[in-house]
Amino acid sequence: MDSIPLSVQSAILAALLALSGFFSMAETAMMAANRYRLRTLAKQGSRGARLALDLLGQTDKLLGIILLFNNLINAASATLVSVITIQLFGNEEWALGVSTLGVTFLILVFSEITPKVIGANHADHMACVVSYPLSILLRGLYFVIWFVNLFVAGLLRLFRLQSNGEGENQPMSTEELRTIVLEAGSFIPPKHRSILVNLFELEDITVEDVMIPRHQIEALDLSQPRDVILHQIATCYHTRIPVFDAHMDAVAGVLHVRRILAQSLEHPVDAADIRGMLSPPYFIPASTPIYSQLQFFQENRERIGLVVDEYGELLGLVTLEDIIEELIGKFTTSAPDASDKLAWNKDGSVIADGSQTIRTLNRKLGLALPVDGPKTLNGLLLEHLQDIPESGVSVRIAGVPIEVIQAEDRRIKNARLFRPRSAG
Structure with missing residues (x-):
């Protein structure tokens, strides 16, 4: 080393610090990269994203290659600084102490903090870039990394810790998915974001939460005079209305208003005619999740259901539109609300x-x-x-x-x- 000019030694030190910074940045970028975004880029044909995903699939070996070079380079940098210090100041203890502090400062600023901040702020892009050299180094030194990881695996077993060598992501919970959607910002239009958030809440919402309460149901009472019945049909806001006898719990069926309009053209309609036009009532337990009820509506080809409690008492009414409005917001305008x-x-x-x-x-x-x-x-x-x-x-x-x-x-x-x- 003494025969190498001081300027060359200084250039070698700068190169070592730069290499150390590269591996620090690579470590942070690979660990902070969004794997879902990398998968999207890989599907779009990005080779760097595919290599990054392959490396993340063997996290133990990825960290092994990065830390192997990083520690070797930092140790070489500290040794080279000591050599330069001895050449300039001899074996003075104060000079060696100052040089140790100096190289620590240089490593912190140029090889650790700055590169890691860059890697963290541009993780997805940098992961695709650094995956190329890291893949080459891993293939070239695979046996060395495998040998070192034998001891790592032994220590993990000694402390009874599970090694996630394949680097698989843990399944995401509904709340985590909800957070991702809410923080998507400009990537998802506000209306679409609202619909997605509503989807996550479907399992927590029951029919009772969205139903029209019993006292607000627009229903037809067959015990009323004929003129009252016909006036109510002519002025109703809905195409389907429940029909009952005298009191709400005695539900006779559901009337499709369009049927009675066609019948009224042939002859005057009375309560008996209306009773013959009724469809059987469709009852729904109040505790049914609305996501399940949406499926039940589809399977039974129904659009309206009467909500009952555990004793069979009528609580309210729910329609297919009520459930859809929970997802996309209110869209009907015929009835006042x-x-x-x-x-x-x-x-x-x-x-x-x-x-x-x-x-x-x-x-x-x-x-x-x-x-x-x-x-x-x-x-x-x-x-x-x-x-x-x-x-x-x-x-x-x-x-x-x-x-x-x-x-x-x-x-x-x-x-x-x-x-x-x-x-x-």
């Missing part, structure tokens, strides 16, 4: 009907009211207060101030909600 007017006023408040569902309030107003209990605003307030309140009573639930405006007939008819600071 109180939720269409749900929006914060200029003073940061909104008046909501007590029968409004909690999920609709959360979605329309950007709130986080609890959905694991009562389904409506009325039920939520009654459960929280444990009493039927008088007008003017206020309460705060999940950070949302709520004032009861009108309570009658053992239920809260209207309430005013105030926008919390966290709401949009």
Whole structure:
């Protein structure tokens, strides 16, 4: 070494630091690379992405080749700095100490921190680039890496640790997939992102969450006079309506309004004619997940179902459109809906009907009211207060101030909600 000019030794040191930086960057880039994006690039024909995936499939050998060269180069750099220091200052202890601190600083800045920051910020691109030289080195020194990994595997077995040598990704949970979709940013249009997020929630939503409550069902009572029945049919908002005798639990069937229009052209229609046009009612347990119910609708070729509880009592009604609207948002406009007017006023408040569902309030107003209990605003307030309140009573639930405006007939008819600071 003494015969090599100092300038050449300095150039060799710089080259060693650069090589060490390359392996540090390669390690960070390969470990931080998005494997799903690499798979997409590989399917599009990127050879670098295919090589990167092959290397990630044998993580133990990949780390072995990177760390082998990185440690050899760092050790050589420290030795070379010592030689240069002795040539310049002799065996002075202070000079050797300063040179040790100096080479540590150089390795940290030029061989560790800076390359790793670059590798982490451009992981996918750099992984495709560094996969070429790493693949060549691994093939050339495969036996050496295999020999070193024998000892690594022995230590892992000694400590009873499982070695994930194949580098396979752990299965992603629904919440992880949901986070990926929410953080996709401009890659997924907002409307598409909303639909995908709604899909993840399907398994947690039951028919009871989306049904039309019993008291809001537009139904036909055959016990009414003929003129009342015909007027209700002429002014109804829906093409299919449930029909009952005297009380709601005595459901006779479901009437397709278009059938009665054709019949009325031939002769006056009465209750007996309507009864002959009814389709058998289709009942649904309230606890059925809406994803399963969507499949049941398809299998049974039904579009409307009556929701019942465990005792067979009628709770409400759900249609195919109700489930689809949970995915893509509201699209029907024929029937009036109180939720269409749900929006914060200029003073940061909104008046909501007590029968409004909690999920609709959360979605329309950007709130986080609890959905694991009562389904409506009325039920939520009654459960929280444990009493039927008088007008003017206020309460705060999940950070949302709520004032009861009108309570009658053992239920809260209207309430005013105030926008919390966290709401949009």
